[in-house]
Amino acid sequence: RIQKLRKKAKLVPTDKISIFYEIDGKKKDNEDLSRAVRNYQDFIETGVKSPFSGEPAQENVIISEEVEVKGCKFQLTLCGDVKRSSSGPIVQWPEGRPAGKYFTVTYDGSSRDILLQPNGQELTAMRLQNEVKAMFGLFGRTVVLNYNGSAVKCSARDLTYLDGGTVSVSAA
Numbered sequence: 001r002i003q004k005l006r007k008k009a010k011l012v013p014t015d016k017i018s019i020f021y022e023i024d025g026k027k028k029d030n031e032d033l034s035r036a037v038r039n040y041q042d043f044i045e046t047g048v049k050s051p052f053s054g055e056p057a058q059e060n061v062i063i064s065e066e067v068e069v070k071g072c073k074f075q076l077t078l079c080g081d082v083k084r085s086s087s088g089p090i091v092q093w094p095e096g097r098p099a100g101k102y103f104t105v106t107y108d109g110s111s112r113d114i115l116l117q118p119n120g121q122e123l124t125a126m127r128l129q130n131e132v133k134a135m136f137g138l139f140g141r142t143v144v145l146n147y148n149g150s151a152v153k154c155s156a157r158d159l160t161y162l163d164g165g166t167v168s169v170s171a172a
Helices: 002-008 028-039 041-048 125-136
Strands: 017-023 061-069 072-080 102-107 110-115 143-147 166-171
Touching (some): 002 061, 002 072, 017 028, 028 072, 125 143, 125 166
Parallel strands (some): 102 166
Antiparallel strands (some): 017 072, 061 072, 102 110, 143 166
């Protein structure tokens, strides 16, 4: 349920968030769920790689939704300091920029930085398209990548010309 909320909020794995839950303890069915969540809190935090708390949600709410697990409904809230502006990347890098060659991808008011050689492997246009679909939740849609007014060809294997530039995304 947490990962579905992350996706719905268009978060990426590097976005630092905290997760809060509220279970109505007055309902008898929810007692077992409350106990299970408390007993497995460390396991849950390890799995989602974020703090997981039963305290009231703090400021900077990103998304909040009522979810159901085995007939028990409860509120899940994701909070964090994720900036959504077109003037800067969402991905937070040391020193404010990535180490190595990178470019910025923008879609619908959001922007993210992408490394040209992630894990030492050259980024291809086909892989870039898949990454963009994952980052912005565009699976099942046709994506067009534009750089300086021209479409980035899916067959392109050398994308080094994108270094330091901005690629805009449109989806149909």
